[in-house]
Amino acid sequence: MRAAVLVGLIASIQSLLTWADSYADQELRARGLLERAVAQYQQEGERSFAAFSRLGPFTEDDLYVFVVNRQGVMMASGGPSRVLIGRNITPLLDDQLRTGFQSILQTPLEQGVQEGEYRWINWRLGRVERKKAFYQPMNGHILAVGYYLPRADKASAVNMLERVVRALETDPEQTIALINQLDSEFYQDDIYPVVVDNETRRFLAHGYNHGLVGTRFETVKDHAGSDLGAPVVALMQNRDEGEFSYQWRNPVTQKVEAKTAAIRRVGRYLVLVGWYNE
Incomplete structure (x- = not known):
């Protein structure tokens, strides 16, 4: 391992x-x-x-x-x-x-x-x-x-995910605050983290759409109208990491594009960092 x-x-x-x-x-x-x-x-x-x-x-x-x-x-x-x-x-x-x-x-x-x-x-x-x-x-x-400027790829997204995981393990409150403030440490080109409370199933932090913070993650649909939150919660029920593909608006191009998120469980938190597919 x-x-x-x-x-x-x-x-x-x-x-x-x-x-x-x-x-x-x-x-x-x-x-x-x-x-x-x-x-x-x-x-x-x-x-x-x-x-x-x-x-x-x-x-x-x-x-x-x-x-x-x-x-x-x-x-x-x-x-x-x-x-x-x-x-x-x-x-x-x-x-x-x-x-x-x-x-x-x-x-x-x-x-x-x-x-x-x-x-x-x-x-x-x-x-x-x-x-x-x-x-x-x-x-x-x-x-x-x-x-x-080159698009961020899977390796960049995973690197961001690792940084968020380490930060959450050290100081979760500060990390969540920095993500919601769009701090440059947690925002790079077209990749950004999302943090969900796996107990309340609500968004705690979102590096792009702050309006989602506090809302229920399970009810969220992607920008093509398909379920997003519920399948991710189901996927992560008995595992510590995974991936999920969906459609989401790219903050750089402002277009809805195919995206894949790497997901990690950190205590009570689910952390997602995605990359837009070519």
């Missing part, structure tokens, strides 16, 4: 290290591409937009340079958004993103390279995903390079 747990822990750590390496590599490549674009713009000014908008030295796999002016008009793009060149993209944004975008457009020139996160359509997959961008104001333009 201990050997199996150790193997699982090692696999989780290896997966997380691979994810971190990939994330760091994407960030370095994006920064490097932006630096090259800034140097080109400093030499060529707006004449560089043509080079930014075609395959070549300013595109790298799925990374590309895009440029908007201070009015929100797309001036150049080496990616699928090149179809928006010449158009004001502000009306295409949701309210939250529009507010952030307007803030970016007002960034002073002297602040240098900035970074931010937002949701944007992944044209290859046909869905909205989290994206991180590095950008720099240059005269009347904003030069930027963005990349899609």
Whole structure:
């Protein structure tokens, strides 16, 4: 048993290290591409937009340079958004993103390279995903390079579950409070924990929908209308861990997606941490 747990822990750590390496590599490549674009713009000014908008030295796999002016008009793009060149993209944004975008457009020139996160359509997959961008104001333009943030996988969810289990064993009240406060220790990308009191069958903590706290877990249905709480309670009657699949809204994409939860019993608590399936 201990050997199996150790193997699982090692696999989780290896997966997380691979994810971190990939994330760091994407960030370095994006920064490097932006630096090259800034140097080109400093030499060529707006004449560089043509080079930014075609395959070549300013595109790298799925990374590309895009440029908007201070009015929100797309001036150049080496990616699928090149179809928006010449158009004001502000009306295409949701309210939250529009507010952030307007803030970016007002960034002073002297602040240098900035970074931010937002949701944007992944044209290859046909869905909205989290994206991180590095950008720099240059005269009347904003030069930027963005990349899609990887989705959390099963290993990340299990790692989160282990953290919650350890925290509950040490200080359950503090752990529950932190989860309900959306503390960054218990919230990562599109994974978050849920804690249920297995005696009262009520939600004690929810890392996404605080409105469920205090309600009966057994009566909860998933976002496709199927029973969720009752089958999980039945599943965990005579076991300490398990998995359950259902449909739930992804807080990153805001779409209902297939999800699987890893479940662990910790004393009187049931802890669930799920990951969204591709």
